[in-house]
Amino acid sequence: MQTAEIADRIAWAVDGLEVEIPTWGFVNTGTRFRVFPQAGVPRDVTEKLEDAGAVARYTGVAKRVAIHIPWDRTDDWGALRATAAGHGLAIGAVNSNTFQDEAYRLGSLCSPFPASRRMAVEHIVECCAIVAATGSDVLKVWLADGTNYPGQDDLRDRRRRLVETLTEVYAALPPGARLVLEYKLFEPSFYATDVADWGQALSVVRRLGERASVCVDIGHHAPSVNIEQIVASLLAEGRLGAFDLNDKQYGDDDLIVGSIDPYRLFRICHEMVGALRDDEDPAAQRCARETVWMLDQCHNLEPKLPAIIRSVMNLQEAVAKALLVDRDALLAAQRAGDILGGNAILADAYATDVRPALAELRTARGLPASPFRAYLASGEEERRATARVGGNAASW
Ligand code: PSV
Ligand code: MN
Numbered sequence: 001m002q003t004a005e006i007a008d009r010i011a012w013a014v015d016g017l018e019v020e021i022p023t024w025g026f027v028n029t030g031t032r033f034r035v036f037p038q039a040g041v042p043r044d045v046t047e048k049l050e051d052a053g054a055v056a057r058y059t060g061v062a063k064r065v066a067i068h069i070p071w072d073r074t075d076d077w078g079a080l081r082a083t084a085a086g087h088g089l090a091i092g093a094v095n096s097n098t099f100q101d102e103a104y105r106l107g108s109l110c111s112p113f114p115a116s117r118r119m120a121v122e123h124i125v126e127c128c129a130i131v132a133a134t135g136s137d138v139l140k141v142w143l144a145d146g147t148n149y150p151g152q153d154d155l156r157d158r159r160r161r162l163v164e165t166l167t168e169v170y171a172a173l174p175p176g177a178r179l180v181l182e183y184k185l186f187e188p189s190f191y192a193t194d195v196a197d198w199g200q201a202l203s204v205v206r207r208l209g210e211r212a213s214v215c216v217d218i219g220h221h222a223p224s225v226n227i228e229q230i231v232a233s234l235l236a237e238g239r240l241g242a243f244d245l246n247d248k249q250y251g252d253d254d255l256i257v258g259s260i261d262p263y264r265l266f267r268i269c270h271e272m273v274g275a276l277r278d279d280e281d282p283a284a285q286r287c288a289r290e291t292v293w294m295l296d297q298c299h300n301l302e303p304k305l306p307a308i309i310r311s312v313m314n315l316q317e318a319v320a321k322a323l324l325v326d327r328d329a330l331l332a333a334q335r336a337g338d339i340l341g342g343n344a345i346l347a348d349a350y351a352t353d354v355r356p357a358l359a360e361l362r363t364a365r366g367l368p369a370s371p372f373r374a375y376l377a378s379g380e381e382e383r384r385a386t387a388r389v390g391g392n393a394a395s396w
């Protein structure tokens with residue numbers, strides 16, 4: 001296939017795809033052993049938005065920014081929204097945080113202590129108000145709730161508390177907004193996590209209502225779990241709400257998306273593109289259209305901005321390859337029971353080098369052919385480090 005024909009077929013990866021960048025991707029992060037600070041890291045939410053604005057400028061497809069409360073707390077949400085808009089950004093998912101307070105020692109929404117549950121509900125209800133005040137449309141809830149030892153708490157009771165408190169939160173969602181519930185296999189709890197997998201998350205959001213769905217964080221699964229099948233199942237149920245994109249080798253490693261297993265990322269994108277193009281399943285199609293493609297990564301050692309730009313490009317490449325899959329031929333092979341034929345269609349699309357076509361598409365739209373190289377050559381990284389001296393760099 002010629003570059004021009006490839007470009008034609010993958011244009012959506014540049015014109016249609018919307019990627020959401022997390023403010024916490026720009027701050028100093030680390031492991032439980034040490035945080036290694038970097039130069040030029042934002043000192044407040046305004047500077048985080050400035051960095052997200054740079055990613056949007058270079059890539060052209062990352063125009064939503066996810067915020068985390070209280071890390072991004074401000075006393076004027078309207079002003080925050082306006083600052084974001086000044087950088088060409090809309091506020092995306094508002095992430096609640098019920099994992100960094102002493103009160104949450106034994107959990108938040110599932111805690112055995114009514115006062116802790118109350119505090120968590122009030123915090124997330126406040127996040128609902130922030131959704132409205134910032135013009136966002138998504139509330140994202142991840143819970144660090146769980147237990148470390150068998151017998152520590154009653155598992156069924158914890159589940160009952162979860163449904164009860166989330167029902168209260170759901171009632172506070174602003175009109176038109178959605179709640180997405182994120183699951184995670186383990187950590188910080190090591191015996192039983194209250195929302196540990198997609199089945200638990202799906203059954204809980206079903207109890208809440210139509211505007212509740214599931215967030216799939218790629219890093220939150222056991223090794224070798226088939227994540228694209230989870231994505232397909234959630235799409236079929238109309239309950240996929242968002243991705244937290246990243247990559248992993250061992251646990252919840254929060255590495256650059258597509259840096260370890262680009263083929264897995266491609267397979268996930270293939271499920272998404274399949275649903276987006278499936279006119280015969282309008283419910284899955286709508287669900288795929290509304291799904292937020294958010295990054296959730298930590299750049300502990302590598303420079304943060306170029307790492308995030310790289311992530312966006314990796315995602316675009318995976319989406320582009322998925323757009324190249326010959327769906328009619330695939331369907332025909334599948335219906336004919338042609339195992340190797342079907343597999344070859346996917347393998348051929350994955351093996352295509354889409355980078356020249358992506359570069360052409362970007363150039364035609366006034367974007368740098370390689371946002372990553374253009375950013376590194378721009379001197380912005382050095383200027384940021386010189387300008388942001390003094391004060392307290394934002395960190396965990
Ligand atoms: C938890 O590990 C998580 O994936 C959740 O999305 C949090 O909001 C995010 O990381 C930041 O800690
Ligand atoms: Mn996440």
